[in-house]
Amino acid sequence: MNQVIETLQNHRSIRKFDDRALTDEQIHTIIKSAQAASTSSFVQAYSIIGVKDKQKKAQLAELAGGQTYVENNGHFFIFCADLYRHQLIAEKYGQDNKAVLESTEKFMVAVIDATLAAQNAVIAAESMGLGAVYIGGLRNQLNEVCDLIKTPPLVLPLFGVAVGYPAHQPDQKQRLPLEQVYHEDVYQQDKDMYLEQLEKYDQDISQYYDKRTNGQRKDTWTGQMASMLSKPTRMYMKEFVAKKGFNKQ
Amino acid sequence: MNQVIETLQNHRSIRKFDDRALTDEQIHTIIKSAQAASTSSFVQAYSIIGVKDKQKKAQLAELAGGQTYVENNGHFFIFCADLYRHQLIAEKYGQDNKAVLESTEKFMVAVIDATLAAQNAVIAAESMGLGAVYIGGLRNQLNEVCDLIKTPPLVLPLFGVAVGYPAHQPDQKQRLPLEQVYHEDVYQQDKDMYLEQLEKYDQDISQYYDKRTNGQRKDTWTGQMASMLSKPTRMYMKEFVAKKGFNKQ
Structure with missing residues (x-):
């Protein structure tokens, strides 16, 4: 590197x-x-x-x-x-x-x-x-x-x-899985695959907040995004x- | 550096x-x-x-x-x-x-x-x-x-x-003069100063094209921009x- x-x-x-x-x-x-x-x-x-x-x-x-x-x-x-x-x-x-x-x-x-x-x-x-x-x-x-x-x-x-x-x-915050952000030749539109990837990612992000705040903050990425989207x-x-x-x- | x-x-x-x-x-x-x-x-x-x-x-x-x-x-x-x-x-x-x-x-x-x-x-x-x-x-x-x-x-x-x-x-193309792109505290709106800076910049860009094309291309930055702006x-x-x-x- x-x-x-x-x-x-x-x-x-x-x-x-x-x-x-x-x-x-x-x-x-x-x-x-x-x-x-x-x-x-x-x-x-x-x-x-x-x-x-x-x-x-x-x-x-x-x-x-x-x-x-x-x-x-x-x-x-x-x-x-x-x-x-x-x-x-x-x-x-x-x-x-x-x-x-x-x-x-x-x-x-x-x-x-x-x-x-x-x-x-x-x-x-x-x-x-x-x-x-x-x-x-x-x-x-x-x-x-x-x-x-x-x-x-x-x-x-x-x-x-x-x-x-x-x-x-x-600390650095882990990004979305590469395969969700990067596609080859065509955009992958398999919703189930997407949601499955996001579930795994949510677990990782949840662990990050849990560790950083000694269990004080319970949050996931999709949860954060849903909250953000609900506020115009x-x-x-x-x-x-x-x-x-x-x-x- | x-x-x-x-x-x-x-x-x-x-x-x-x-x-x-x-x-x-x-x-x-x-x-x-x-x-x-x-x-x-x-x-x-x-x-x-x-x-x-x-x-x-x-x-x-x-x-x-x-x-x-x-x-x-x-x-x-x-x-x-x-x-x-x-x-x-x-x-x-x-x-x-x-x-x-x-x-x-x-x-x-x-x-x-x-x-x-x-x-x-x-x-x-x-x-x-x-x-x-x-x-x-x-x-x-x-x-x-x-x-x-x-x-x-x-x-x-x-x-x-x-x-x-x-x-x-x-070759690298020379950018706009720093003082035209970067202002301190407030945006400088002195039109005459702007146009004067652009005239000097036009001369530099014109020399660049002249040199790169052995005198074939006559162009300035404002000329290029005017031409671009005239085409929707x-x-x-x-x-x-x-x-x-x-x-x-």
């Missing part, structure tokens, strides 16, 4: 950091690594906001649902889908590209581009001995997040990434995304 | 491969690395189809617009946003989670999850001396792609990734995505 694979497979989300800021050099290495990721047709449809301002970080932590590690970390990045500069280019060339910019296809392109860059950033950070955690909670109140970091139209914050020196070493969250997203100019046609 | 950062920053898309298939061990290492990526609330909302069947690969190459490297490579992966198993779980628990599964929020979660996994797969492959290229062209005719790999509802192929032993070493492509996407059960409410 080479050093890269080791870094990838050793990943765990870090939610407690030392009180030590990243240097500008570290930040730039992370951004340069993010930018090296593939981008659909060279479109580079994303932006990254790095938040240093302590008050802004505290506000973001609040908006994300009171997650302390959004405030206390080495650096906080916000990854945004971004077609704003493409709109400027359309203006510069005197074109009307509203339909293209507003398409679901271009929305997907921008989300994918931003996410490829983010994963490179996380891996770069981890390779430098830093830890990281994605903050999907940033999507709880996106209107307020946009106001705080002053995003123009056609810019949509997707998630945060808190980075810093790890102050804990959590961020149902304002469709409207909000459209308000920002994405995913409209 | 450590080995991981070097792998990340040395990335280039490989579009010509030796005629040598990946071993199952290599494929499994790639998938395991993909699965180690972060996943929103542990939801693991993606699947990966590995295509070995030669005829299917030829058909996919055709569907992606005649890209030969979709057919000729060491292995071809298709990354899919996937909430199908979550629908099975809802059924198992006797829940009706239609609104949640169909939400734009969950669509974004699934696209982000699949993309995080894909980027880990690409980096793992590159670290093993393999090359890779993302195939967005797979979205040209998604209905046919879905038929070919027999995806159930709530599974949406997002892109392919062709992997194999590199048979060429293309994959405008069926909104309707298709909804047909698959995503992004509806």
Whole structure:
């Protein structure tokens, strides 16, 4: 196993950091690594906001649902889908590209581009001995997040990434069985096989929680998922995304 | 610069491969690395189809617009946003989670999850001396792609990734200036500054093409983008995505 694979497979989300800021050099290495990721047709449809301002970080932590590690970390990045500069280019060339910019296809392109860059950033950070955690909670109140970091139209914050020196070493959570995630040639649609695999997986996950919490937490993966699915969250997203100019046609 | 950062920053898309298939061990290492990526609330909302069947690969190459490297490579992966198993779980628990599964929020979660996994797969492959290229062209005719790999509802192929032993070493294309992609604390909206940066960037990209093609190709980044934006492509996407059960409410 080479050093890269080791870094990838050793990943765990870090939610407690030392009180030590990243240097500008570290930040730039992370951004340069993010930018090296593939981008659909060279479109580079994303932006990254790095938040240093302590008050802004505290506000973001609040908006994300009171997650302390959004405030206390080495650096906080916000990854945004971004077609704003493409709109400027359309203006510069005197074109009307509203339909293209507003398409679901271009929305997907921008989300994918931003996410490829983010994963490179996380891996770069981890390779430098830093830890990281994605903050999907940033999507709880996106209107307020946009106001705080002053995003123009056609810019949509997707998630945060808190980075810093790890102050804990959590266990890794076992993933779904490979044969459930990976299929050859055609998608396997055998429901019984699926449910059988999930039952076995539930047992493994249940043991993990049992061990980690000394028998306090009883939970399975399907149980967690059923609970998550039963709570409609961020149902304002469709409207909000459209308000920002994405995913409209 | 450590080995991981070097792998990340040395990335280039490989579009010509030796005629040598990946071993199952290599494929499994790639998938395991993909699965180690972060996943929103542990939801693991993606699947990966590995295509070995030669005829299917030829058909996919055709569907992606005649890209030969979709057919000729060491292995071809298709990354899919996937909430199908979550629908099975809802059924198992006797829940009706239609609104949640169909939400734009969950669509974004699934696209982000699949993309995080894909980027880990690409980096793992590159670290093993393999090359890779993302195939967005797979979205040209998604209905046919879905038929070919027999995806159930709530599974949406997002892109392919062709992997194999590199048979060429293309130059790297210079990315946007860091200060255009990365902002601190607030998004910089100074249009004049933006356009000035883009002018300088256009000159760099123009020199790159000039050098690479011995003066044959005259192109700039904003010119490329303007041309791309003027062609409405994959405008069926909104309707298709909804047909698959995503992004509806």
